Amino acid sequence: MVVTAAWHLPMLRFVLPLTQQPSPSPAVYRARRQRIAERIGEGAALILHGGQSRIRSNDTEHRFRPDSNFHYLSGLSEPGAVLVVRPGRDPEFALFVRPRDPQAEIWSGRRIGPEQARAVYGADAAWPIGELAAQLPRLLDGCATVHLPFAAYEALDRQVFAAIDHLRRRNRYGDVAPERLEDARALLGEDRIIKDAGALGSLRRAVDISARGHLAALRACRPGLYEHELEALLEYHFRRLGSSGPGYGSIVGTGDNATILHYVDNCCRLEEGHLVLIDAGAEWDYFTGDITRTFPVSGRFTPAQRDLYAIVLAANEAGIREAQVGSTVDSIYHVCLRTLCQGLRDLGLVDGDLDGILEDEARYIGYTRHRHSHWLGADVHDAGHYCFHREPRPLQPGMVLTIEPGLYIAADDERAPAELRGTGIRIEDDVLIQAAGPEVLTHLVPKGIDELEAIVGSEA
Ligand SMILES: [Mn+2]
Known part of the structure; x- marks a missing residue:
């Protein structure tokens, strides 16, 4: 990191870096604003903050x-920006962004500035962010309803x-007044x-x-x-292929580290005879994958x-068929x-008839631990309701969700066979719901026992 002042650098010519180019295309963002505008209707305003460093x-x-x-x-990725959408009004789409500042840009990177924000992101009007407080009353005058993310950005709440x-x-x-x-x-x-076409892409x-x-990790x-x-x-x-990096903290857990659901220390040695669990996804254009695979360190399951x-594989496949x-x-x-509990019963880890087991969460939850799906998209645990009026x-x-059953056997579980104590297995795929049936987006990464044994260590 540069720490010496460089007062004599020439003013940086504005070049739009790759990461700031609206991709997929401006039309995708325009169509989204149009859908939102139709949903909130004329006489409403939507205000969103772009986040801070x-x-x-x-x-x-x-x-x-x-x-x-x-x-x-918006397609815009800069700290300290705010957007306003007002269906049927002029300006309908307004952006507030940091003003251009050659000296600040030498230190912390290029800024789009109001003028370019209009040209590149299709805003009808754009102002420096410092003018937000002065412009907001004018923009909200006559809007009966204001749509704002509750309790997300306190400073914006106060300004509104x-x-x-x-x-x-x-x-x-x-x-x-609204x-x-x-x-x-x-x-x-x-x-x-x-997911619209842009999101799905x-x-x-x-x-x-x-x-x-994941394939590289399996092979190595x-x-x-x-x-x-x-x-x-x-x-x-991830980075080599242009991703901005992982969409969430990568989990690489071997031995009983795999029983820690959000293990991110990733500091232990992979031992012969152990399994390793990898739960990791790359982000692209602020959408993220979410894949988990568990496989034997040596390439051979005991x-x-x-x-x-x-x-766990049977549960994963049954879940996909149900999608x-x-x-x-x-x-x-x-x-x-049901598949997991049947298996736990077959292994002698829980007793009784299957329906009785399923009715009593306390009997299996120590082994299964978590739910098996979440929405996937711009956030790894993506936005959108899971139920309405308590009904799923x-x-x-067009919905995309994960299917990720797992079984976890604690290191001190005396019921379990000694060689399985301290074992975690989870298999997670990303699935697109379609009329013709589920599409497994993550099909490139093998999960079958034979396929895993063939690929693990093949380039080690
Ligand atoms: Mn997940």
């Missing part, structure tokens, strides 16, 4: 990652309330849950890059490597590992769970 430690920052909803509607208060006081001069607030997260979630690419990272795996070496290899391929693995239009995330869970919502074409 976050401090990692002292005065160094994490790489900026925009707010998913903001990016979904200040603008509303200002309009309220000026009612006797003819200003009309009287209703609605949660923009719910609004955006219901649009994001059905980005998601397919994210999943494809994720798969290539051998006893004596460390978890962080597999992590580095995965993420090397008979006991194979039996346990076969149960049909009209089915629900709940019914996928129950199909997976039916799956529709």
Whole structure:
């Protein structure tokens, strides 16, 4: 990191870097704003914050990652931006961005600036972010409803309330203040849950890059490597292929580390005879893949590992078969769970008849631990309701979800055969719901026992 001042650098010519180019295409974002505009109707306004840079430690920052909803509607990825959408009004799409500042840009990177924001992102109007407080009353005057993500950006909440208060006081001069607030997260979630062509294109690419990272890790795996070496290899391929990096902290856990659901220390040595669990996904254009595979470090399952693995694989496959239009995330869970519990019973880890086991969560939850699906998209746990009025919502074409059953046997589980104590197995695929049946987006990464044994260590 550069720490010396360089006052004499020439002013940076504005060149739009690759990462800022709106991809897929401006038309995708325009169509999304159009759908949202139709949903909220004339007389409403939507306000979203693009997110701020976050401090990692002292005065160094994490790489900026925009707010998913903001990016979904604008394509813009810069800290400190705000968008306003007002259906049927002029300007209908307004952006507030950081002003150009040659000196600041020498230190912390290029800025789009209001002028380019209009040209590149199709805004009808754009101002420096410092003018937000002054412009908001004018933009909200006459809007009956304001859509805002509740409790997301306190400073923005305060500015919106200040603008509303200002309009309220000026009612006797003819200003009309908004009287209703609605949660923009719910609004955006219901649009994001059905993937449009742009979202699906980005998601397919994210999943494809994720798969290539997993394939590289499978091929390179051998006893004596460390978890962080597999992590580095995965993420090397993510970045090599143009991804901005993992969409969430990569999990590489061997032995009983695999029983820790969100294990991210990734510091242990891979031992002969152990399994290793990798749960990792690459981000592309702010959409992320989410793949989990579990496989033997040495390339050969022990008979006991194979039996346990076969149960989880059967549950994963049963869950995928259940991923049909009209089915629900709940019914996928129950199909997976029935398969897992049948297997636990066959292994002698739980007693009794299957229906009795399934009725008593306390008997199996220590082994199964978590639900088996979440929506997938711009966020790894993506936006959108799972149920309405406590009823699970039916799956529709265009939804993407994960199916990820697992079994976890604690290191101190005295019921389990000694060689399975401290074992975690999870198999996770990303599935697109379609009228013709589920499409497994993650099919490139093998999960069958024979395929895994053939590929693990093949390039070690
Ligand atoms: Mn997942």
